[in-house]
Amino acid sequence: MADQDSLITQLFDEEEELTDKQKKIIIAAIESFSEKGYAATSTSEIAKKAGVAEGTIFRHYKTKKDLLLGIVAPAMAKLLAPFVIKDLYKVLDTKYEHFEDFLRAMIENRAAFLKKNLPLFKILIQEIPFHPELKEQFTEHIAKKVFDRFIKLTEYYQEKGQIIDLPPQQILRLTITTIMGYFIARYLFLPEADWNDEEEIELxxxxxxxxxAAN
Amino acid sequence: MADQDSLITQLFDEEEELTDKQKKIIIAAIESFSEKGYAATSTSEIAKKAGVAEGTIFRHYKTKKDLLLGIVAPAMAKLLAPFVIKDLYKVLDTKYEHFEDFLRAMIENRAAFLKKNLPLFKILIQEIPFHPELKEQFTEHIAKKVFDRFIKLTEYYQEKGQIIDLPPQQILRLTITTIMGYFIARYLFLPEADWNDEEEIELxxxxxxxxxAAN
Amino acid sequence: MADQDSLITQLFDEEEELTDKQKKIIIAAIESFSEKGYAATSTSEIAKKAGVAEGTIFRHYKTKKDLLLGIVAPAMAKLLAPFVIKDLYKVLDTKYEHFEDFLRAMIENRAAFLKKNLPLFKILIQEIPFHPELKEQFTEHIAKKVFDRFIKLTEYYQEKGQIIDLPPQQILRLTITTIMGYFIARYLFLPEADWNDEEEIELxxxxxxxxxAAN
Amino acid sequence: MADQDSLITQLFDEEEELTDKQKKIIIAAIESFSEKGYAATSTSEIAKKAGVAEGTIFRHYKTKKDLLLGIVAPAMAKLLAPFVIKDLYKVLDTKYEHFEDFLRAMIENRAAFLKKNLPLFKILIQEIPFHPELKEQFTEHIAKKVFDRFIKLTEYYQEKGQIIDLPPQQILRLTITTIMGYFIARYLFLPEADWNDEEEIELxxxxxxxxxAAN
DNA sequence: CATGAATGAGATTTCATTCAT
DNA sequence: GATGAATGAAATCTCATTCAT
Structure with missing residues (x-):
């Protein structure tokens, strides 16, 4: 519960004044949505898991979809976006002299973060293809911001002669694809295989x- | 329709003797499941799209879930598995002298295949995490078979000094991850972005x- | 099967020319109706049990109800009625000098008969309350005929001073009630209890x- | 309605807090089940008769079968069992010196009771053969309890030399069979015949x- | 705020019946 | 006669949502 509370405080500002029940609803919804998918989860199931009356959910969220968005939107805005972008700043502050240092910092950070927020991550991955709103939010909050910064960052390392001279977009695609590919295989497709995370990440x-690398 | 007919003939043996209506049901189900997800698709919707009475669906498939499995199981057994495995044979017949040739053949083939069977592919990717039966079938039909062959294939190229000396499992993981990462980004996450497929594949x-590459 | 064939030949005249399939349908229907009740038995279930296509049932019987009546009506007319009435004749032919002999003959005969035709008996008992047609047939074929004869028979034994001087209807009611009460308890309510039939009948x-008895 | 309310209060404890609609559902279900049988009664029919949305039924009872059990179980536990057993106590308190007094009290009481709770009685009789759960409950709640007491009671009258020296189980079987036989004929098989109840009972x-009687 | 009974639209499923072959 | 695919009406059941308390 300490864990979930921290999730809640990360997701929502203090002024938002969530009631106890509302927090429980959010936690229950995240769990159920991530396990069975949004469409296959019933509100009554969430209510039961949250220890709350069925009507209570609808005091806080007009519709079931609202509940999904009410979870995913802050997850993107408050959790994912800052986190994804975070180290991208540091590079230009010359925090990471070598691209490899940057990569390592980024991946390790992200891995820890994902492991901690796995359910949220799963919801995001699984529901984005079905909900245009989510896709929009995703592009808005994440994609755009990452894109600009990453372009600059790539150019920075390219100028230093550390990475290959490809269009930055493609560097970006390959990087993200490789990293996300690992995470999806690791956590969505074969979560029960036994992975040696450290080794795989280094690999x-x-x-x-x-x-x-520039040749 | 010619297109779908070919899909049907690929998916089902001739002896299976599907009626016309049953074919229409399958085509409609594939379309709907891939667009909205299994759980969010109603059987009445499928019936309407197939131009068939709702009862007809249940004459051929005892439950809605049966319909899903009745589509996905043959898709794995008849379509995906042979295709995935196909070129893996040729390597040992010294068809592809260089790892790069092999890679190129494999990716190009797969890309064409995926584009053609996109809906089936989407269903697979989206539903596997929610249906243990599917995951089992997947490991059974695909993962196991690929695994063995790929190990041998990797050792072959490693002996020829063409690729790096890592445990074959990891070569496999990186290869699949990179390729699938591209396909998922391309077709599931950002299908509407405009991609230059040839260039991306070459990249x-x-x-x-x-x-x-061995260094 | 020999058994069922004999049932069929008892139930239907030779001129009726039942096809093989029709016989199987009848046998299957009797089995299912008696086990689960008419309303809870589906025609497809009967078809499967009979090894016959679903449509075949409706070639022979316009409706499901027709099938019920097509079984129960002859069962009453050909099997039950003659049997019930049978010994009632003999009495007046002075076959049974004592009421007790008559009772014993009647009960023992009936017991053997019921055991052999238990499913039919169950259908009759269970469905009569729900189908006015059956009730009518029952009164028509059985009740009326029995009634008249039994009245005479009772008077015969009363005149001989063997049985008590009550209105024959009441003698009838008590007799039937006692005998049927035993059969219903024995076969419908507690069929799996272990009964010593001979002893119970003698009792x-x-x-x-x-x-x-006349006092 | 006053009548049904009393039925409800008899069947359910006050703490159970049935809502008004739930009561209506129960009353409607009892009526329909007893008239047409469980399998031939649709939930929509019950809902309509109860003046309630169909969903409401399933809010209170997960399945249609649950509804049946939710009616029959308390009927056995609260109504039937106490009633059946009731006078059996009194005998040993020397309330009834003669077996005949006991019989008369028992039958008259039960007749009144049955007439009042006829629908419930019909459901019981008609559905027990098809639902093992009901049979179990019946043996549990009724049969076992009656059995022990009746054995003692019989021995009591046998010692007093009032009734014949047969194994008590058989005395029990004959007694119940005779009484129930009358009730079933009276209320299930020929309810519309005109019966002179008092006379029949005395008979x-x-x-x-x-x-x-002991001879 | 919270409850939970109630709703009604709709989802899944069953089933008697029809009909072209 | 026999088949079994197809039907559509109806049955069972689910579920998001409302509302009186």
């Missing part, structure tokens, strides 16, 4: 480095 | 080659 | 004799 | 007395 970094 | 191959 | 006869 | 008692 992934080395692979990326070889693939993107 | 991906080069990236993989650099990442996996 | 029942003695009980009836004491209850009805 | 039945006399018959039983003669049949069971």
């Amino acid at each position: 992934t970094i080395q692979f990326l480095m070889r693939g993107l | 991906t191959i080069q990236f993989l080659m650099r990442g996996l | 029942t006869i003695q009980f009836l004799m004491r209850g009805l | 039945t008692i006399q018959f039983l007395m003669r049949g069971l």
Whole structure:
């Protein structure tokens, strides 16, 4: 519960004044949505899991979809976006002199973050293809911001002669694809296989480095 | 319709003797499931789209879930599995002398295949996490078969000194992850972005080659 | 099967020319109706049990109800009625000098008959309350005929001073009630209890004799 | 309605807090089940008769079968069992010195009771053969309890030399069979015949007395 | 705020019956 | 006669949502 409380405080501002029940609803909804998918989860199920009357959900969220958005939107705005963007700043502050250092910092951070917020991550991945609103929010909050910064960052390392001279968009695509590919395989497709995370991450970094290093 | 007919003939043996209506049901179900997801698709919707009475669906499939499995199971067994495995044979017949040739053949083939069977592919990707039966079938039909062959294939190229000396499982993971990462981004997450497929594929191959080449 | 064939030949005249399939349908229907009740039995279930296509049932019987009546009506007319009435004749032919002999013959005969035709008997008992047509047939074929004969028979034994001087209707009611009560308890309510049939029947006869004997 | 309310209060504890609609559902279900049988009664029919939305039924009872059990179980536990057993106590308190007094009290009481709760009685009789759960409950709540007491009671009268020296189980079987036989004929099979209840009951008692009296 | 009974639209499923072959 | 695919009406059941308390 300490864990979930921290999730809640991360997701919502203090002024938002969530009641106890509302918090429980959010936690229950995240759990159910991530396990069975949005469409296959009933509100009554969420209510039961939250220990709350069925009507209570609808005091706080006009519709079931509202509940989804009420979870995913702040998750993107408050959790994912800042986190995704975070280190991208530091590079230009010359925090990471080498692309490899940057990669390593980024991946390790993200891995820890994803593991902690796995359910939210699963909801995002699974529901985005079905809800245009989510896709919009995603592009709005994440894609755009990442894109600009990453372009600059890539150019920075390219100028330093560290990475290959490809259009930055493609560097971006390959990087994200490789990293996300690992995470999706790891957490969505074969979560029960036994993974040696540290080794896989190092492997992934080395692979990326070889693939993107200037020759 | 010619297109779908070919899909049907690929998915089902001739002896199975599907009636006309049953074919229409399958086509409609594939379309709807892939667009809205299994749980969010109603059988009445499928019936309407197929131009069939709702009862007709249940004459052929005892439950809605049966319908899903009745589509996905043959899709894996008849379509996906042979296709995925196909070129893996040829390598040992020294069809592809260089790993790069193999990669290129494999990716190009798969890309064409996926584009043609996109809806089935989407259903697979989206529903596997929610249906243990599907996951089992997947491991059974696809994962196991690919795994063994790919190991041998990797060792073959490693002996020829063409690719890096990593455990074959990891070569496999990186290869699949990179390729699937592209496809998922391309077709599931950002299908409407305008992609230059040829260029991206070539890029991906080069990236993989650099990442996996023996130094 | 020999058994069922004999049932069929008892139920239907030879001229009726039942096809093989029709016989199977009848046998299957009797089995299912008696086990689960008419309303809870589906025609498709009967078809499957009979090894016959669903449509075949409706070639022979316009409706499901027709099938019920097509079984129960001949069962009453051909099987039950003659059997019930049978010994009632003999009495007046002075076959049975004592009421007790008559009772014993009647009960033992009936018991054997019921055991052999239990499913039909169950259908009759269970469905009569819900189908006015059956009730009518029952009164028509059985009740009326029995009634008249039994009245005479009772008077015969009353004149001989063997049984108590009550209105024959009441003698009839008590007799039937006692006998049927035993059969219903035995076969419908507690069929799986272990009954010593011979003993119970003898007991029942003695009980009836004491209850009805002229003092 | 006053009548049904009393039925409801008899069937359910006050703490159970049935809503008004739930009561209406129960009353409607009892009526329909007893008239047409469980399998032939649709939930929509019950809903309409109860003046309630169909969904409301399923809010209170997960399945249609649950509704049946939710009616029959308390009917056995609260109504039938106490009633059946009731006078059996009194005998040993020397309330009834003669077996005949006991019989008369028992039958008259039960007749009144049955007439009042006819629908419930019909449901019980008609559905027990098809639902193992009901049969179990019946043996549990009724049969077992009656059995023990009746054995003792019989021995009591046997010691007093009032009834015949048969194994008590058989005395029990004959007694119940005779009484129930009357009730079933009276209320299930020929309810519309015109019965002179008082006379029939007296007749039945006399018959039983003669049949069971010690000679 | 919270409850939970009630709703009614709709989802899944069953089933008697029809009909072209 | 026999088949079994197809039907559509109806049955069972689910569920998001409302509302009186």
